[in-house]
Amino acid sequence: MISVIIATYNGEKYIQKQLQSILNQRKQPDEVIIRDDCSTDNTGNLIKEFIKENELSNWSFETNVSNKGYRGNFNNLLSLVNGDYIFLSDQDDEWLPNKIEKMVSIFENNQHILALNGSISLIDGHSHSIEIIDGKNMYNSNFYFSVKKLKRLNQIPLSDLVISNVTPGCAMAITKNLKEMFLQSYNEMIPHDWYLNMIAAIKGGCYYLNEPVINYRVHSNNAIGLSSAAERGLKAKLKSFDKEERIKNFQMQIDAIDKLTIDFANVDIKTKESQNYLKTRVAFYKKSTFMNLLKMCKYKDYQERTAIRGRIWDLVLALKIDSLAYLLDRRA
Incomplete structure (x- = not known):
């Protein structure tokens, strides 16, 4: 069973493109669970309209009773999900059509993998490609540092994750077993995706796929890992x-x-x-x-x-x- 969880908050500008990119997947998820964190814009209505217009009976949407913050929202979403393979989604990116198909295939052929992190391509607010030069020993649009030259599929040691994460959580997928371990330990002290990778690395099951799986949108509210200060x-x-x-x-x-x-x-x-x-x-x-x-x-x-x-x-x-x-x- 394949699940997708989506956390939203004031994302009306890009949410429809994100949802459409999930609906366009070659391999469809069995369930999509969306929780809105008390948005003050039109995000909730847009999601409900999208589900209704596309007759998505396996998609569910609710608004949280109170604002949980993104860590709390994803924590709650993971407690609700049922899939053997779980994909995390933000509200403003665009998934490549083969994301689920490609990553599930890797999981099925590598049973020891607990967390699979895909690479990203960058886009701007108009969905135009952004090209940047990776720094020395940097990969994945400067998100990931590795002295060792990367292959297509790479195991990530915990020591690499102490200082920084591998990729944004919206490019990762996890197994049901990892989800259970996470729910028993997580206290929101660190971003959920980073903590998931750390647990997986301790168990020898954290991996990075050196191929893009999403178009990661860069704008003023989410430019994680990118800085104009230089x-x-x-x-x-x-x-x-x-x-x-x-x-x-x-x-x-x-x-x-x-x-x-x-x-x-x-x-x-x-x-x-x-x-x-x-x-x-x-x-x-x-x-x-x-x-x-x-x-x-x-x-x-x-x-x-x-x-x-x-x-x-x-x-x-x-x-x-x-x-x-x-x-x-x-x-x-």
Whole structure:
């Protein structure tokens, strides 16, 4: 049985294109469950009209009693779904027609896979293709870092997931077994898709398909993994940099690994090393000294992942240029 779950919130602009791309799949899902998180626009009505016009008796739609946030909404959706293979969907992308067919075939031929992450192609608000150049050792429109050259199908170790996820959740599918493990452990401390991949990696079943399965729409509300800060001036970047937010996010990742260790198994040495690197980065953001910068630079993760621009930025923080720019801005 194949299931699709869709979380929506104020998505009236693109929701019909998303739904149509699912309806256009060569291999159709057995059930589609949609939950709207108390939208204030016309999202709910558009979904109901789409289901009615296309006579989709195996599609269900309801509006949440209260706003759960996207993590809570997906958590609830996973508790409702029945499929052996479960596809996660956002409200504003466009699936390629062979997405379900291709990914289900891989699951059926590789029974050990628990989470399968597809690659993405980027589109803009008008569904026009966006071409970007992947950075060094970067794949999947700069979402995924790998020193090792990727094949078509690649196993993802937990150590790769400590620092960043593989792909947006809207390009992934999971098995029923992984869903059950997730529901027993998830506490919304980290995005649901990332946590699903972490559990799968602990069990040796997290994989990345190095082929596009969706057109991922980039707009002001969802540009995860893409930043225009590099193209802006130093002053603008300094003003936009939020140390407290960075500390909060990195600490969230550190805590997630600790929880996984308690709930499932002890993590490997490489994963622990990556976790320790994050702790060192948190220490650097809390106290941006040259001593803490040197400690951070010793880690292999820093040496491999941090581009020249990032190293210059860390030096800016250590030199307290950010504080100086803030004072000058106040005096201006």
